[in-house]
Amino acid sequence: MSDDALSVDPTPPVEAQASPPATPVTPPSTVRALSCPNCGGIVNVRAQGLTVSVLCEHCGSTLDATRPDLQVIARANEALKTPEIPLGTRGTLGGRVWEVVGYMERTDEEIGWAEYLLFNPYEGYAFLVDDGRRFSLGIMLDRLPTMGWANSMQLDGQSYSRFGDTYPVRVTFVVGEFYWRVAVGETVDETDFVRPGTMLSCEVYQTERTWTRLDLLDWGVAEEAFGISARRREYSHPAPHEPSPYKRQLREALVVGVVALLVLFVVSGIGGSEQQIGQTTTDAVLDGPEKTVVIRGLDLPSARSRVVVDADAGAIDNAWVDLDYSLTDEKTQDSVDTYGLAEHYSGSDSDGSWTEGDPRPEVSLSSIPGGKYDLVVTLSAHRWNGGSSSSSFSMPTGFAGGSTFGQDSGQTVPITVTIKRGGVFGGNILLAFLLIAIWPLIVLFKNFAFEKRRMAPVSGSGGDDDDSGGDDD
Known part of the structure; x- marks a missing residue:
């Protein structure tokens, strides 16, 4: 066996000792x-x-x-x-x-x-x-x-x-x-x-x-x-690279507006259907006495509803019919009065033929309480003497009176009156649409005005506008 194999390290083993915690070294100051x-x-x-x-x-x-x-x-x-x-x-x-x-x-x-x-x-x-x-x-x-x-x-x-x-x-x-x-x-x-x-x-x-x-x-x-004092938010003089504080508001306004419009269209579609509840046809004598007809037994639901009265005098020409309506509650005798006018005129002049008037007027009554009603219709027909002979209109066969307006006395005009319930007012839909659009339009205007100020030429003068907006984008 070689000497190297038999050699023993004379150094006694050293017991391991825990080293003391290192002291953090503070880097030298760079100042x-x-x-x-x-x-x-x-x-x-x-x-x-x-x-x-x-x-x-x-x-x-x-x-x-x-x-x-x-x-x-x-x-x-x-x-x-x-x-x-x-x-x-x-x-x-x-x-x-x-x-x-x-x-x-x-x-x-x-x-x-x-x-x-x-x-x-x-x-x-x-x-x-x-x-x-x-x-x-x-x-x-x-x-x-x-x-x-x-x-x-x-x-x-x-x-x-x-x-x-x-x-x-x-x-x-x-x-x-x-x-x-x-x-x-x-x-x-x-x-x-x-x-x-x-x-x-x-x-x-x-x-x-x-x-x-x-x-x-x-x-x-x-x-x-x-560590300095916070500054008040104001947007009267924005920096050229400043995002519009109204963009987020504009997105929210558009989303809310679209949802509101969808709800409006759904509600108007559900409540927009009309139901006929009564109808009558009568004749009015041209330049004759007033005539009164009554349509009875008109049922309205317990909730308040819209009532529409349509008059159709489509056969008239160069004449008009005055229509007075009175919707009367059979139980309380409370009435709602309104007025309609069916008219149609035609003729010719140096510019050619012309026509005007609406022979089929529609009258709407809103929020009528539920119950049973009668509709009293008082009507009177009148000729218009300003029409030319070329504007006379031949009446269909079977109509009472003569064959031409303005020729035979006692000539009559057929008028059909129809009563419907339900539906919505077009004006209310338009008003609701405008109310929904107000917020997006205001925010859109503010955003446009902000962008105009942001990209405007720099100037050291200006007002002290307090215009403030929402969060930055």
Whole structure:
């Protein structure tokens, strides 16, 4: 057996011991504190190695962050302002923690807005744009959009419409640290392309062109993230990329309206059938005395119902028949009175032949209580003397009197009166339709007005409209 096989490790075994809990290691701070060579104030550089210029929070001087001694690039030209979100504030947006490292104000000479430069060591830089109403989160694009139809741009399968012309944007105030040498008075040419919820902003400075995508944040998200006061919702001056707050309401109104219309048509169809409950035919003497006929035993259901009285005097020409109706309850003798007129005229003039009038009038009575009724019809017929001889009408064989209107005295006109119950009023259906359509029409108008304001040319003047809407899309 070899020596190697017999060798024994002389080191005694060591008993396993539980290791003490690891002490969390606090990463060294990335903030570098330096003194401003102009005022001596402490300047904190938060993004070391990336920051190019720093604006002193104490005196406003522009400092060169690439030099260890922070040499002064430019002196402050105006008093310092305090941003609503202080420098160094951290907040979480979209699941990422961002720190405010810079702040500047810009203008297009009509309106102004604020931009916060945000920094995350893993994500890089982002912009929080504040237009005074709402916040948008801007991320610089690492790819170029492509041209679409009618001056639009395409990005990730979505189309963005051009908003107005290219316009100059000037920096009016700046403080904090930036990854480029920004200064008051710096001007770029900007072009915007919008779709609801998002904007593509193209900025051109000298020979450099940059693209930024701005996503509109929901109301209160940025305020909650950075601990500032929530803002009141108002839609009098919407941002160019702001979704309409009325779209959801419009969808709901259309759905409810369609359902209501279907119910209306079903109900009107069920209750719209008419049932004949009485009829009589009588003759009226032209220019003769009044005649009265009674239709008895008209049964109406216990519930209130609609009653229709139709008169048919289709044989008349150049004449009219006055019809007085009285629907009387046999038990209470309460009556409902109404009036109808059957008429028809014809003739010819220099423009040719003409006709007018309705020989078959219909009269409707609503909400008649149930019971047994009699209908008293009083009628009288009259000739019209303005008709020409060419407009005379031959009566069918078997009619009483002569063969032609206006020739023989005692000529009669046959009239048939029919009573029906049930059905619905066309005016009520129209009124119900209009009431159902009011809500969708109002929301549609508000949505149209919002879109008109959204795409209107930017103006610094305007009212203080309190128009408010529903939730964003």
